[in-house]
Amino acid sequence: MRSKLVMLLGLIGGPLLLRNLYVILFQLPDEMEQGPVYRIFYYHLPAFLTAAACYLSAMICSILYLKSKDAKYDAIALACTETGLAFAAVNLVTGMFWGRISWGIWWAWDPRLTWALICWLVYFGYLMLRKAIDDPTERAKNASALSIFAFVSVAITWKAIEWWRTQHPGPVLSIRTGEQRMDPFMEQMIYMNTVALSLLAAIFILVRLRQEETQREIDALRRYAHAL
């Protein structure tokens, strides 16, 4: 069933990603001030939105784990966090390339960039914590608590572009600003790519979840064999 779902998501997400790439490269005009480099934005912002959705899912699953003690939720939280970290890395790297071309530097210690990096480090710490605990129940419990704490840094990163008016461009999406600040067709493309990247993230989560479940089965068998 899960394999079919992965296949279905791939069949929808793959062509959508390719179609979006074609539209972004060949159909959308250059931006007036930035020229062609602004196209990075179609991957930069959707990657952050996808990562934020993954982190939110991880936090919800962590709360559900602490309530139910069902290991399934812990496995989903882990899969979501790892996928979120990958998309957050895409967000950081694409932002760095854009900054190199537009600002002339790879990294500016701008509050908005800094919070995104802090957020990445906090979730990297989550993975390190998991690696450092051997007992599965203790690991799941402590990681769930950390995931809830870590989500505060996502909320700060989300609000950072409003709180600090610095080098980094401010919010542009009409759903956030309440006014049309960019061409509707360009804005629509951001949403389309967010959907495509989210489908890709869902595939990653499902595949990682299967790996994690298999790993847990192997660990359980190993413990059983050791007990014998």
Add this chain to the structure above:
Amino acid sequence: MTILRHASAIAIKDLRSEFRTKEALNGALSFSIVILLMIAFAFDTGAELVSDYGGGILWLAFTFASALIVNRSFARELPNDCIDVLVSSPASGAALFLGKSIASFLLLVVIESICLPVFGVFFNVTWWRNPSQLALVVLLGSWAMACMGTVFSALTINLRLREVMLPMLMYPMLIPAVLSAMTLTNYLMQPGPLPPDYAQWMRMLVGFDIIFTTLALALVETILVR
């Protein structure tokens, strides 16, 4: 208020135990002074630089000291399985967390009140321009470090690499509070009126304290029970 009675009993126990051995206190104090010395050697301590970066230098020393203090917070309960006795005692997890946070907070305040004059002497800085405001920033920043540190001390209590994992998890989470405290301290050390974004940074520091204290009180029971 049973929780406050339990918390104060735990805080007094921790402080008494610490002042008997002075393990964490001596270590953290000498470490923070060494950090100040190293920074003084590494950088030009001219007045212009210090007025721009003084807050950063000071809070860097405080943050390093805090890791040593909070690391002992739960680790001192490990010998003789004292942690199991504490967890199974009538005191709730929240009271345990509050008591340990208060003890770490007071120890941090002691260290900071010694480091501040030392910093003033080493870097030739007039740090007492706004004493009441500075005291407020120091207290709020110290509570953030004590509160977060105590939670992460509980999270990492049974880890093999506790000494490494605690700062690795704690420092990124602490950045909003430490950054606010650094910026506010810089503003308070400079002559003239306070800049317009002073209130914004203060809100950030207060908000951090409120959010993380609430989260910690809600989650600490789950973290402690094994």
